[in-house]
Amino acid sequence: MPERRYWNEEMETIDPDRLWKLEDERLRWQLRWVWERSSFYRRKFEEAGIDPLRIGRDTLQSLPFTVKEEIRRTQEEYPPLGGHACVALHEVVRIHASSGTTGKPTLVGLTEADSRTWNEILARFFWATGVRPGTRVWLAVTLGWYIAGLSFYEALREIRATVYPSGTMEASRTFNILRRAGVDYMVSSPTFVNYLTNVARERLGIDPASFGLKVMALGGEPGAGVPQVRQQIEETWRCKVYDAMGTADFAPILWTECEAQAGMHFIGQGFVIAEFIDPETAQPIEPREGMLAELVYTAIHRECVPLIRFRIGDLVRIEGIGKCECGRTGIRIRCVGRVDDMFIVRGVNVFPSAVADVIASFRPRVTGEFQIRLPARGFPIEPPVPVIVELGPDPGDPVKLKKDLEEAIRAQLIFRANVQLVPYGELAPTGAMKRQVIVRGE
Template identity: 40%
Template sequence: MITAGFVADEDRDAVTATLRAHLAGLPRRSRFYADLFTAHGVGSATFTGLDDLRKLPFTDKQTLRDSQQEAPPLGRHAGVDMTEVIRVHASTGTTGRPSWVGVTRRDSEAWTEMTARAFVTMGARREDVVLHGAGLTLFVGGLPIRDALERIGCTLVPIGTGATQKAVLALETLGVTALHATPSYIRYLGEHLRGQGRDPRGFGVGKVFVGGEPGGGEPAFQRHVEQEWGARVTEGLGNADMAPVLFAEPPGAGGMRFTGGRHVVVELIDPDSGEPVDPEPGASGELVYTSVDRECCPLVRFRTRDRVLVTGRARDGAPLIRCVGRTDDMLIVLGVNVFPTAIRDIVQTLHPRTSGVLQIVLPGPGPRVEPPLRVEVERGEAPCDPEALRREIEELIRSRLTVRAAVELVPPGSLERTEMKSRLTRVTGSARA
């Protein structure tokens, strides 16, 4: 069964039964899904097993935004009234207007369970002192992960973002053993310490947990952070609309495994045709999530736009994945699909001749771009022949990604840093003077 590829064998019957009951009652709770199912001629009798999910219609981000505009604040798709909601989060809005995500008490408990399982998978333990460097406001990688780390029993240091000096103070005084943040902030913090003449390895951090944006699993990035901090790097993947972390990387596994348990069903689909893809090693596709027991945001076949590659299998046979980018960030150069994160991975391999920081400069909104692809790359600290380095980067992009690039080397520190998610592209209209 392709759809059941991410469901553990021991969970399959329970997930099927719970989801069948959930879908049967969904039209009574959500006017959005009542109308959507009617429009597509499907109903409770349509779903008898996990492979029947493919018979149900997709939900996407734009339909959720439209739903909330029609019925604010939580939308026509919400399954409960606002009085049942104990907390509200929001998507980051990187692909458009942010949307609100309501969480009931039961939803929050499920999130904590899933996220705690994910962090244990990544290597978090009760004895860890974790510096939590993610936004503690509306970001689902903030408060829900705090809940999960406290559930595990870790000592939590909730620094958040915009408080790097406090993060340094915590590193100096609290015996921090693990960091959690976006890949962008982990890079930022390391550079900040180096700028003060301090070696990140000297703080004794042994674990780095990253998530919140693609790139944490890039081999060059992981090698860089492991060398910079002397720590093991593991990655997690989640979604604001479904759950903070649903996939997590066991140390040394070479990919993330599904850790959502019985709360979410995952599909892998072809992003163009929408047809199911068997999650066998080497397969590539878009992740689609269906909630099994969600109360407030009971999404059915939600298209995440996260494009992943199946890298292998865990010892128990579970698929392992890497997120290679978002389908809505992808660029098309003469028919070739190019993910900005793939270019960043190439540039990172040349550290310390490059800093690993880059921006792709576009003449207008993508995804179609005429060659050559303009790429600004920061020089690193190591001495180099700039012209030879520029040609080397262009040749690596051409040979690995089969697109022609025009690389411009820029001085160290000249491209924007961020403590949150990095934007790897910039439209010419917002170019630097």
């Protein structure tokens, strides 16, 4: 039997016209669903003077945006899930909580049908990154309230992979088990992989490459899409690294790289509409290669907590709009960063992921760990911007290193930095899934 190339060939290679029709049909269903069942959306549409039952795919853009702050507020007003919830609580089979890095965590509910939708999208992701029946998968993500753990497990069961539910605890015990059982594939976040690398090398004297991993799929933050960061992980673990991205409010993964690694494909066909808007004017834009855009998502197949035109706050670069060499038709992007994390120095937009790339190019003089210190929100950022950089195992002359880093940042990112070097190990990852690279004053 020939190797099955896609988890869902029909959806992953669908042509744009057919997809548009499917989106139109499901969007109309979804808008009726929220109109009839959600007090939050009923009020929102009434205030905007819009009849959602007249809206289709080609008029979607006339609906107002939904933002995270509204979700937080409606969850306080109508606990636990908020006024956008469309089903009774006894129909909810699972509740997850977002990590809450930018405020109080929000809750996400799933019905049985919603949870099957997540299984389907996640199976597309795992299949595209090489998981097959019997693949030994190391689940190095938080198992618990966080959306990824349990959902990943369920999708991997669907594929009949062999799951190692290690979670993020007890690295040394996990390493021992991996030695006995062998491992093919790991799913995690770049920050957690850095932590594992540190524990293996520094504390236990183990070469991470000795585990024999073939593939890592990393999400939760933009790291795996930053060329220097990806290269470092690939060299250290001697495996292929795939970049993936999702959001608690829609699905744990909605974008993934394929074996061509030419940007992350959209894989939520039939369940979510991804729109692109201009981050400054908030006007819809027709995606073109190389363009910078902000993502807006609309659920079209969600029972419990559907969101319409949700401004998620992710900035992306469009990498490809045509059919990929893998045959998938899902548009391809690279995540540039969170809109919230972007800062402006004298008119120049700077993303932490770009700073990460410049700093990581100085390895092994640095480790790649860094922090950017900014004033409190609302205060102007005056150069030089303090950038704290951790010395690597082979730093050379620190005076020259500081000068070289400042020059590279100036040349490549067009802002003036004041690099402060800190000893090796001072910024070492602590075992969390994400790292905070921007530290703001109070």
